[in-house]
Amino acid sequence: MNNYMKATDRYGKIWIWTAVVVVLMVPVAICLYYHAWPQGTAVLKGLLGVAPIYWTVGVIEVITYTPMLGTGGTYLAFVTGNLTSLKAPSALNAMENAQVKPGTEEGEVISTIAIATSSIVTTLVLVLGVCGLTLIAPILNSPVLVPAFDNILPALFGGLAVVYVSKNWKLAITPLIFMVVLFLALPSLAGSVGVLVPVGVLVALGAARIMYKKGWV
Amino acid sequence: MSFHVNSSFMYILAVCVIIFVLAQSAFFLVRAYRRGRELGIEAVKLKKTIVSTAVFTVAPAISILIGIVTLSKFLGIPLPWIRMSVIGALTYELPAATSTANALGISLSETITDPKIFSAIAWVMTLGIMPSIILPPILMKKIQGGMIKIKNKDSKWGDLFLTSMFLGMISAFLGMVFANVRQGIAGWIPIFVLLVSAAIMGVCGLLIKKCNMKWLETYALAISMVGAMIFAVLITPVIG
Numbered sequence: 001m002n003n004y005m006k007a008t009d010r011y012g013k014i015w016i017w018t019a020v021v022v023v024l025m026v027p028v029a030i031c032l033y034y035h036a037w038p039q040g041t042a043v044l045k046g047l048l049g050v051a052p053i054y055w056t057v058g059v060i061e062v063i064t065y066t067p068m069l070g071t072g073g074t075y076l077a078f079v080t081g082n083l084t085s086l087k088a089p090s091a092l093n094a095m096e097n098a099q100v101k102p103g104t105e106e107g108e109v110i111s112t113i114a115i116a117t118s119s120i121v122t123t124l125v126l127v128l129g130v131c132g133l134t135l136i137a138p139i140l141n142s143p144v145l146v147p148a149f150d151n152i153l154p155a156l157f158g159g160l161a162v163v164y165v166s167k168n169w170k171l172a173i174t175p176l177i178f179m180v181v182l183f184l185a186l187p188s189l190a191g192s193v194g195v196l197v198p199v200g201v202l203v204a205l206g207a208a209r210i211m212y213k214k215g216w217v
Numbered sequence: 218m219s220f221h222v223n224s225s226f227m228y229i230l231a232v233c234v235i236i237f238v239l240a241q242s243a244f245f246l247v248r249a250y251r252r253g254r255e256l257g258i259e260a261v262k263l264k265k266t267i268v269s270t271a272v273f274t275v276a277p278a279i280s281i282l283i284g285i286v287t288l289s290k291f292l293g294i295p296l297p298w299i300r301m302s303v304i305g306a307l308t309y310e311l312p313a314a315t316s317t318a319n320a321l322g323i324s325l326s327e328t329i330t331d332p333k334i335f336s337a338i339a340w341v342m343t344l345g346i347m348p349s350i351i352l353p354p355i356l357m358k359k360i361q362g363g364m365i366k367i368k369n370k371d372s373k374w375g376d377l378f379l380t381s382m383f384l385g386m387i388s389a390f391l392g393m394v395f396a397n398v399r400q401g402i403a404g405w406i407p408i409f410v411l412l413v414s415a416a417i418m419g420v421c422g423l424l425i426k427k428c429n430m431k432w433l434e435t436y437a438l439a440i441s442m443v444g445a446m447i448f449a450v451l452i453t454p455v456i457g
Contacts, residue, residue, distance in 0.1 A: 004252050004255075008248070009357060009358075011244070011248070012353075012354070012357070013354045013357075015245075016350060016353060019237070019350060020350055020351060022233075022237050022303070023234075023343055023350065026230055026234065026299055026339060026343060027336060027343050030227075030230070030332070030335065034218050034332040034335075034336070035218070035332075036220070036332030036335070036336045037336065038334070038336045038337035039333070039337070042317065042333075042334075042337045043341055045316075045321075046313070046316045046321075046337060046338070047316075047341050047345055048316075048320075049315075049317075050313045050316050050345040051344070051345050054345050054346060055348045058346065058349040058352060061349060062349065062353055062356055063356065064382070066356065066357065066360045066361070067364045067379060068382050068383060068386070071357060071361060072248070074353050074357065075245070076241060076245050078350055078353045079241060079303060080303065081301070081303060081349075082277070082281060082305075082306050083306075084386070084390075085277060085280075086274065086278075090270050090273065092383055093270070093438050094269065094270055097265070097269060097435075098258070098266055102379040102380075102383070103364060103368060103375060103376070103379045105256060106256055108249075109249045109253040110249075110253070110258075110266055112245050113246060113253065113270075114270045115245075116242045116246035117242075117246065117270040117271050118270050118273075118274045119238065119242040120242045120246070121270070121274040121275065121278060122274055122277075122278040122281060123235055123242070123302055125278035125279060126235075126282055126285065126298060129279070129285070130282075130285065130294055137286055140283050141286065145450065146453075147406070147449040147450050147452075148446040148447070148450045149279070149280045149446070151406065151445070152277060152280050152442075152446065153393070153394075153407075154394045154407040154408070154411035154414065155411070155441075155443075155446045155449065156277070156414070156438075157387060157390040157391055157414075158410065158412065158413070158415040158418070158441065159414045159417065159418035159437070159438050159441030159442055159445070160418075160438065161387050162419055162441075163422070164387060165384070168380055171377065171381055172384045175381075175384055175385050175389075176384075176388045176391060176392070178392075179393075180395050181392075182392060183393055183394075184395055184396075184398065187396040187399060189396065190393050190396035190397070193389055193390060197385065197389045199385075199389070200385035200387075200388040200389035200392070201382050201386060202385070203385060203388075204382065204384045204385035205381045205382065205385065207381075208377050212374055212377055217377060
């Protein structure tokens with residue numbers, strides 16, 4: 001690991017542990033300011049409904065996305081959120097356009113720039129949106145626009161796939177068929193697509209390894 | 218202290234969190250940009266990455282804003298704004314709020330007026346997502362060390378390994394688009410949207426290669442995404 005990468009790791013750790021404190025301070029501040037500490041059982045019961053799923057997803061996401069996003073990108077993306085629907089596609093598209101490979105230092109740089117830009121723009125859009133919410137809420141809630149935002153993932157991944165899949169179609173074909181068959185057989189899984197990303201990754205890696213050993217790729 | 222979900226205090230908290238997120242993003246952006254220049258990557262290429270990502274981010278960011286609007290009906294604006302700016306996503310925040318409300322036996326159809334219920338929801342939203350922020354610094358060395366090992370052992374397989382990981386992610390989302398086909402023609406809308414997005418991207422690719430419209434590279438993904446979203450608006454009333 002060179003000096004830049006070591007420093008990125010060090011700074012990343014400082015920022016992310018600070019983020020842990022900032023994130024935890026929000027409910028603490030609410031409780032202190034309003035003298036409103038909730039009952040432990042209420043929090044525990046609420047957590048029981050989501051923690052088993054989201055803690056598992058959290059572990060899986062960290063293992064899955066860290067190699068793709070690089071050190072700086074990971075430290076930033078996991079703080080700013082919206083990983084699968086925004087940060088990972090941003091990084092992938094940017095590396096593809098800049099013709100750099102993930103896992104290289106150039107890839108690390110481009111991925112970090114993309115994730116940082118995406119985080120800043122998202123934050124600014126939210127600031128502007130919140131400031132003008134009374135004006136834009138009727139537009140955002142308009143039934144005419146509902147299909148547009150309901151279909152944002154196919155609209156995003158269609159464009160992304162045409163570039164990435166066409167360049168690596170041999171590697172793409174097995175996970176693609178697997179996932180299409182899986183969702184056709186079990187449509188209810190659509191709500192848990194985040195959990196299925198690592199499944200797709202494992203299938204893709206298994207198929208790639210076999211093809212690589214056979215000299216097909 | 219009288220409680221309100223949209224109090225000035227809540228807005229001050231939100232502004233503090235937003236400043237933190239902007240500062241961290243700006244810090245990493247500047248460092249990566251400088252390193253890119255040191256590595257010999259042209260300034261034009263780096264700026265193109267920034268512009269392209271910025272343009273592409275706007276539509277998904279508006280979708281996140283819609284998430285804030287959805288949650289604001291019972292949690293006010295500042296708390297959803299904080300949660301959607303740090304780690305959060307609507308797919309998590311809504312179930313977290315609903316789970317706590319169910320545990321407390323209250324309905325989320327009206328704005329919360331009890332600060333204890335509000336703070337319980339804030340705690341569940343925060344604690345439920347903590348592994349995503351705590352684990353990266355703990356696991357980073359092991360994961361990146363493993364990647365370096367793979368690359369050092371066999372660099373071609375190392376490249377294929379990372380490409381396959383991205384393809385696995387894309388496959389999951391492409392597969393998901395087929396989940397509703399059994400619902401009849403309306404269930405095909407996401408597939409049509411996906412195909413339109415792919416077709417627009419294909420046309421952009423042709424224009425870039427055949428007509429030498431290099432500038433289009435920066436906006437191709439944003440154009441294909443927004444074009445497909447407009448298509449969804451047009452087609453849904455017809456076949457939805």
